Amino acid sequence: MKVINKMKIWGMASLILLGTTSCDDFLTRDNPKGVTDDDFWKTMNECESALGQCRSWPHGTYHYTAPNMALLHLEGNTDNEYFLSNFQQQVINMGNGSLTPTSGGYISSIWEYYYIYIRRCNRFLEHVNDAYFTIEKERQRMIADVKVWRAWYHMQLLLWYGRNDGIPIVSTALSGEDIYQKRNSVEECLEFINKDLDDVISITDDEICPFLWDEGNRSRMSRSSALALKMDLNLQFKRYDVAKEAAKKLIDSGAFELYYTTATDDDPGKNFRDLFNYTGEQNKERIIFTNDGLKEFWFRCMGTILGGQGTCAVLKSLVDEFETADGKPLTSLSPEERLKLEKNPFYMDRDPRLYCTVVVPGDSTSISNYKYEPFNESSSDYFSKTGAVRSGYMLKKWLSEQDRASGRGSLDYVLYRYAEVLLDYVECLVELGDWKNPDVEKYLNMIRNRAGMPNMDKSVYNTQEKVRELYRRERRVELAFEGKRYHDIRRWGIGQETMNGPIYGAYNPNTDAFITIENRNCVFPKNDSWPLPQSEVTANPNIGQPIGW
Numbered sequence: 001m002k003v004i005n006k007m008k009i010w011g012m013a014s015l016i017l018l019g020t021t022s023c024d025d026f027l028t029r030d031n032p033k034g035v036t037d038d039d040f041w042k043t044m045n046e047c048e049s050a051l052g053q054c055r056s057w058p059h060g061t062y063h064y065t066a067p068n069m070a071l072l073h074l075e076g077n078t079d080n081e082y083f084l085s086n087f088q089q090q091v092i093n094m095g096n097g098s099l100t101p102t103s104g105g106y107i108s109s110i111w112e113y114y115y116i117y118i119r120r121c122n123r124f125l126e127h128v129n130d131a132y133f134t135i136e137k138e139r140q141r142m143i144a145d146v147k148v149w150r151a152w153y154h155m156q157l158l159l160w161y162g163r164n165d166g167i168p169i170v171s172t173a174l175s176g177e178d179i180y181q182k183r184n185s186v187e188e189c190l191e192f193i194n195k196d197l198d199d200v201i202s203i204t205d206d207e208i209c210p211f212l213w214d215e216g217n218r219s220r221m222s223r224s225s226a227l228a229l230k231m232d233l234n235l236q237f238k239r240y241d242v243a244k245e246a247a248k249k250l251i252d253s254g255a256f257e258l259y260y261t262t263a264t265d266d267d268p269g270k271n272f273r274d275l276f277n278y279t280g281e282q283n284k285e286r287i288i289f290t291n292d293g294l295k296e297f298w299f300r301c302m303g304t305i306l307g308g309q310g311t312c313a314v315l316k317s318l319v320d321e322f323e324t325a326d327g328k329p330l331t332s333l334s335p336e337e338r339l340k341l342e343k344n345p346f347y348m349d350r351d352p353r354l355y356c357t358v359v360v361p362g363d364s365t366s367i368s369n370y371k372y373e374p375f376n377e378s379s380s381d382y383f384s385k386t387g388a389v390r391s392g393y394m395l396k397k398w399l400s401e402q403d404r405a406s407g408r409g410s411l412d413y414v415l416y417r418y419a420e421v422l423l424d425y426v427e428c429l430v431e432l433g434d435w436k437n438p439d440v441e442k443y444l445n446m447i448r449n450r451a452g453m454p455n456m457d458k459s460v461y462n463t464q465e466k467v468r469e470l471y472r473r474e475r476r477v478e479l480a481f482e483g484k485r486y487h488d489i490r491r492w493g494i495g496q497e498t499m500n501g502p503i504y505g506a507y508n509p510n511t512d513a514f515i516t517i518e519n520r521n522c523v524f525p526k527n528d529s530w531p532l533p534q535s536e537v538t539a540n541p542n543i544g545q546p547i548g549w
Contacts, residue, residue: 041127044138051142054120054149055219056113057288058483060398060413061296062088069106071413071483072301072312072395078485079498080476082313082505082517084390094530097499097522101534101549108533111161114153115170121150123173137207141220144200144209148221148229151196155233158189163236163490163528165546182542186237193233194242200226201249212255215282219291224250228287228416235424236491244428247421250287256418258450259283268325268452269352276356277400281411285418293413298403301395304387305380306370307407312481313391314358316342316504316514322357322477325349327454329473342514343507352452353477359394361506366396367404375508383505383515391505392515397481415483419447423475430471435464444471447478495524523548 040046058069076083077094084092090103099107124146133139157167168181169192184192201223203209211223231246250256261274274280302308320342323329326349330338340347345360354360364371374383374392383392403409422443429437445455461470472492476485489495499522505515526548537545 037127037130041130043131044133044135047124047128047131047133047139047142050120050124051145054117054124054146056117057290057293057415059290059293060411061294061300063296069110070300072297072481074106074483075312075481075485078489079317079503080315080480080485081318081395082315082391082503083311084313085309085311094527095499095522096518096520097527099531101531101537101545104533107530108535110530111157111533111536114157118150118153118170119173121146121153122171125150126173137205140203140205140208144203145221147196148200148226151193151226151229154189154193154196155229158186158193159236159487160530161532161546162186162189163546164525165529168543180540180542190233190237190239194230197226197230197233201230211253218286218289224253224255225288228421231421231424232416235427236487238431238491240428240432243424244432247425247428250418250421251425255284256287256421257284258418258422258446259285260450267352269356270452272353272451273356276398276411278402278411286412286414287416287418287421289412289414289416291412292410294398294411295408297398297409297411298400299407302399302407303372303381303389303394304385306367306404308387310387310389310394312395313389313505313517314393314395315391315517316393316506317498318476318480319345319354319358319360319393319506321473322351322354323453323473325351325453327448327457351477355396357395357397357477357480359396359399361392366399368401374506375510377510383508390515390517392508393506395481419450419478420482420484422447423471423478426471427475430464430468433464435467440467440471444474447474451478490528493524495522495527499524499527 056068058071060070060072062070062073070088073083073085073088073091074094075081076091083095088105090099090105090107093099093103094107101107125143128139128143131139154167154169161167162183164186166183166186166189169184169189170181171192172178174181200209200221203223209221209223213220213222227246227250231243231250234240234243234246258271259275259280260271261280263270263274263279267273275283275285298306299308301310301312303310320330324333324341330341333341337348341350345354345358346362359366359372361372361374366372372381372394373379374381374389376382381388383390398411400409400411403411426440426443429435429440434440441456441458448455456470461467472488475488479485489498499520502519503517505517507514526546529546529549531545531549532543537543
């Protein structure tokens with residue numbers, strides 16, 4: 001996606017920008033001396049070009065382009081990760097509760113750019129019928145694509161900036177004083193976004209919008225894309241019946257399945273391992289993904305001794321969440337056994353996903369000719385050195401030796417996959433009081449078994465609260481660093497307990513203590529949402545900051 005680098009804000013608001021050149025400029029700007037609508041919207045080719053400027057997925061790692069979020073870095077706003085770098089300081093501020101409306105960075109660019117992209121979508125929808133198409137179904141295909149994109153942008157803005165307050169709905173290409181909009185209610189936002197998604201889900205002609213595009217056209221939005229977004233949106237706002245229905249349609253479609261590797265080694269976690277490397281990159285578990293979304297993973301996440309920046313430090317809180325290999329949570333062990341495992345995750349066999357997700361101290365098998373030694377003061381990996389991973393736990397998910405030489409790669413970043421659909425469906429059943437439904441056990445066991453874990457113990461998980469506890473733990477370890485934990489914390493109302501107090505890393509044998517990284521102080525419901533850029537609130541008299549800001 002092109003970066004707009006010449007802009008000025010009309011009326012000091014960020015919904016409309018003025019400019020002069022290129023397709024993306026034209027879609028975003030109203031320049032009386034530039035190309036007119038009558039000149040531009042003539043053929044299918046112009047519309048296809050315009051459609052390309054309506055797309056902007058977030059990535060897994062930093063890509064230098066302002067509209068794109070780095071979701072691995074934003075995991076630093078959760079109890080899974082501590083993010084540390086010399087860029088995007090506001091991510092650190094979000095995590096520890098020191099963020100302000102003037103912090104800039106992501107909190108400004110996402111609000112600004114996503115409304116730019118919404119306006120591009122609106123201009124497209126307003127003018128696509130003016131163009132000549134030799135194939136009418138191509139016009140309808142593009143309209144469906146853009147409607148899902150418009151829903152996506154509104155959904156993200158609602159989750160980041162208006163979880164309790166709503167956001168302005170923008171359904172037309174605004175001009176003049178119309179740009180100074182007030183917030184719509186959360187309910188109004190949900191109705192608007194669901195309507196755009198339902199318009200696409202209800203399409204019956206596969207030539208216009210199939211349930212799933214073929215591999216060569218996976219960048220296009222499909223009916224399953226719309227269903228995944230509808231499922232997630234309504235789950236976030238506890239509309240469980242709606243989310244459940246969307247998830248069930250995805251399950252019943254038969255279009256997706258949990259990935260199983262063709263590898264024949266004896267690693268019990270090989271299915272989960274290969275799902276996140278080049279071996280299993282093209283699989284039937286993916287629903288929505290970003291091409292090359294992890295091309296900077298090695299450079300950003302590995303320590304300096306491996307040519308990286310060590311930005312993503314895995315926290316003890318997440319490591320302790322992985323069960324023992326026989327399915328016992330650490331909280332069920334004796335204090336002595338639990339402490340031994342906390343100090344040394346290798347002390348006892350654990351959930352194989354732990355060793356597929358985290359490089360722990362002493363690991364000498366994850367990377368050839370390399371041993372991770374964060375407590376060796378003579379090593380560049382020593383946890384307090386510049387460029388070393390601050391927690392003593394390094395991120396392993398997506399790590400591939402193939403990327404070592406260049407420090408770059410081309411792995412896709414999956415935003416929605418089938419395992420999440422199963423987990424969402426289970427959550428809906430549990431929260432609707434249907435926790436005894438056989439599908440709860442069935443789908444949790446499918447996910448656990450694929451990862452090399454035993455079935456859930458029904459003698460232990462025999463109440464709604466206990467099943468909820470298992471489900472939430474399963475979701476956290478399965479989807480770690482996939483951009484889900486931030487929203488889970490807010491949906492479940494656990495921010496006060498998870499985002500306050502000291503955060504810890506690995507056990508340091510030199511000091512006989514766990515690394516203490518920082519003290520967090522996130523106030524809720526204030527931190528349910530990001531603050532708006534202060535310049536936006538100053539310019540627009542009709543909008544205020546979210547609750548608490």
